[in-house]
Amino acid sequence: MKEKIITKNLNLWYGAFHALKNVNSNFSANRITAIIGPSGCGKSTLLRVFNRMNDLIEGVRMEGEVLTDGINILEARADLVVLRKKIGMVFQRPNPFPLSIYENIVFGAKIHADNIKKDRLDEIVETSLKSVLLWDELKDKLKKPALRLSLEQKQRLCIARLIAVTPDVLLMDEPCSTLDPQATARVEELMRELKSKYTIIIVTHNMQQAARVSDDTGFMLLGELIEFGETDKIFTAPKDKRTEDYITGRYG
Amino acid sequence: MQKIKEFIIEKFIFICGIASIFFVVLIFLFLLKEGLAVFKFVKPLEFLLGKNWYPISEPAQLGILPLVLGSLLVTLGAAVISIPIGVGCAIYIAEIAPLKIKETLKAGIELLAAIPSVVLGFIGMVTLVPLVKNIFHLPTGLTALSGSIMLAFMAMPTIVSIAEDALYSVPKNYKEGAFALGATHWQTIWRVMLPAASSGILAAVMLGIGRVIGETMAVMMITGNAAIMPNSILSPVRTLTATIAAEMGEAVVGSEHYFALFAIGIVLFVISFIINVTADLFLHKDQK
Numbered sequence: 163m164k165e166k167i168i169t170k171n172l173n174l175w176y177g178a179f180h181a182l183k184n185v186n187s188n189f190s191a192n193r194i195t196a197i198i199g200p201s202g203c204g205k206s207t208l209l210r211v212f213n214r215m216n217d218l219i220e221g222v223r224m225e226g227e228v229l230t231d232g233i234n235i236l237e238a239r240a241d242l243v244v245l246r247k248k249i250g251m252v253f254q255r256p257n258p259f260p261l262s263i264y265e266n267i268v269f270g271a272k273i274h275a276d277n278i279k280k281d282r283l284d285e286i287v288e289t290s291l292k293s294v295l296l297w298d299e300l301k302d303k304l305k306k307p308a309l310r311l312s313l314e315q316k317q318r319l320c321i322a323r324l325i326a327v328t329p330d331v332l333l334m335d336e337p338c339s340t341l342d343p344q345a346t347a348r349v350e351e352l353m354r355e356l357k358s359k360y361t362i363i364i365v366t367h368n369m370q371q372a373a374r375v376s377d378d379t380g381f382m383l384l385g386e387l388i389e390f391g392e393t394d395k396i397f398t399a400p401k402d403k404r405t406e407d408y409i410t411g412r413y414g
Numbered sequence: 415m416q417k418i419k420e421f422i423i424e425k426f427i428f429i430c431g432i433a434s435i436f437f438v439v440l441i442f443l444f445l446l447k448e449g450l451a452v453f454k455f456v457k458p459l460e461f462l463l464g465k466n467w468y469p470i471s472e473p474a475q476l477g478i479l480p481l482v483l484g485s486l487l488v489t490l491g492a493a494v495i496s497i498p499i500g501v502g503c504a505i506y507i508a509e510i511a512p513l514k515i516k517e518t519l520k521a522g523i524e525l526l527a528a529i530p531s532v533v534l535g536f537i538g539m540v541t542l543v544p545l546v547k548n549i550f551h552l553p554t555g556l557t558a559l560s561g562s563i564m565l566a567f568m569a570m571p572t573i574v575s576i577a578e579d580a581l582y583s584v585p586k587n588y589k590e591g592a593f594a595l596g597a598t599h600w601q602t603i604w605r606v607m608l609p610a611a612s613s614g615i616l617a618a619v620m621l622g623i624g625r626v627i628g629e630t631m632a633v634m635m636i637t638g639n640a641a642i643m644p645n646s647i648l649s650p651v652r653t654l655t656a657t658i659a660a661e662m663g664e665a666v667v668g669s670e671h672y673f674a675l676f677a678i679g680i681v682l683f684v685i686s687f688i689i690n691v692t693a694d695l696f697l698h699k700d701q702k
Contacts, residue, residue: 246596257587
């Protein structure tokens with residue numbers, strides 16, 4: 163298995179609060195890795211380290227190494243534009259821009275290159291929407307405002323918008339938490355389909371979802387990565403007592 | 415006893431509530447009654463498009479076109495100066511400035527709004543007017559341009575504070591979404607924040623312009639007060655507001671001059687009304 167993201171002794175503080183403690187992990191390419199754990203355990207924070215979204219918060223300090231394709235992304239000279247193009251993120255609340263569906267999808271293409279031909283943009287829109295199975299639904303409504311879509315469509319659109327910039331890694335921060343069960347099932351199905359092309363890391367508070375969709379699972383508690391391994395093993399034979407307590411529903 | 419008290423208070427509040435509307439209607443009716451009387455002396459088109467404003471010559475010529483153009487010229491100039499600076503300032507405060515500078519700037523903007531217009535006019539008269547005169551080698555610095563610059567200062571606080579509010583209320587997750595796609599800070603502002611806040615910013619601009627068009631004191635002091643057809647932004651002009659303020663004292667009650675000044679009041683009222691309604695429409699659209 164090829165490793166895509168490796169963290170070595172990763173520590174993170176928000177001001178004086180120690181949010182991530184010595185996290186060591188390997189995220190493999192073309193697999194879905196779920197990060198589970200109770201609220202406030204640092205799972206979203208960890209996800210947001212990988213595309214440096216934590217930089218938007220004041221008073222954040224990080225130590226250690228996060229390597230992707232041999233580059234330490236925590237270094238001050240890391241190019242955040244290149245990094246975020248390569249490692250995209252889907253948020254908990256679908257956040258399409260208040261623009262048309264079409265403009266939402268070509269947004270990434272337009273910011274990363276000037277003067278792209280209209281044909282090329284049309285092509286990007288079509289392939290991106292097809293890959294999230296929205297093309298047939300939306301091909302006649304591309305000029306409509308994206309904010310009018312249903313929640314599930316919005317979230318798919320956000321994934322399509324991400325795919326349009328051809329990332330390697332998709333970070334998903336509780337992508338289904340605002341969706342109903344049917345929509346959740348369809349988005350999970352989509353994730354399985356995307357797996358062959360992308361490395362997917364999903365943060366979820368829903369253990370069933372982690373069990374259903376992921377190949378590997380990491381369990382976090384109070385800023386520490388307690389256990390990390392293949393999903394089957396974590397859920398059937400956890401090594402750590404705390405992991406067992408969590409997945410059997412004793413807390414969380 | 416309690417019931418009577420309740421009844422009286424309720425009625426009192428009711429009267430307070432409708433009082434403002436009542437007075438607006440009264441003022442409007444009075445304005446209409448006095449203003450429309452001018453059309454006994456002059457045809458509406460002649461009034462609006464006449465090029466000569468000689469209200470006390472015999473026979474009086476009551477064309478307000480030079481005054482309308484004066485107002486429009488000064489307003490346009492002020493808009494051209496204050497909109498880019500105001501919106502730029504709002505972007506800086508809302509998005510770029512560190513917290514400390516942000517607080518200082520906001521206080522400064524509020525202070526700017528608190529300067530009485532006559533003081534601004536006075537300062538403009540002794541500093542800006544000679545400057546304009548020397549730079550452009552004019553016989554007088556009392557020009558539409560001087561008025562525009564001074565009024566731009568008055569429009570700016572309105573534009574900055576409302577536009578800044580609009581930018582501030584853009585949902586945070588739009589910004590995160592753009593950053594997560596690798597957008598730079600400026601790309602995020604230009605392609606996401608500004609479109610998302612556009613209706614609020616337009617409302618800010620409209621209200622700023624509304625402030626400018628209604629302003630009287632400063633323009634009266636520094637635009638030269640010449641009711642002639644302006645041929646450029648460097649010629650002296652007189653605005654609608656300044657005309658009313660300057661001439662109302664000397665107009666004989668019941669004369670055609672007197673009625674004409676009220677008719678100018680109606681024109682101003684209509685312009686401000688249109689601007690406010692437009693601003694309101696934009697703000698309302700934002701809430702939907």
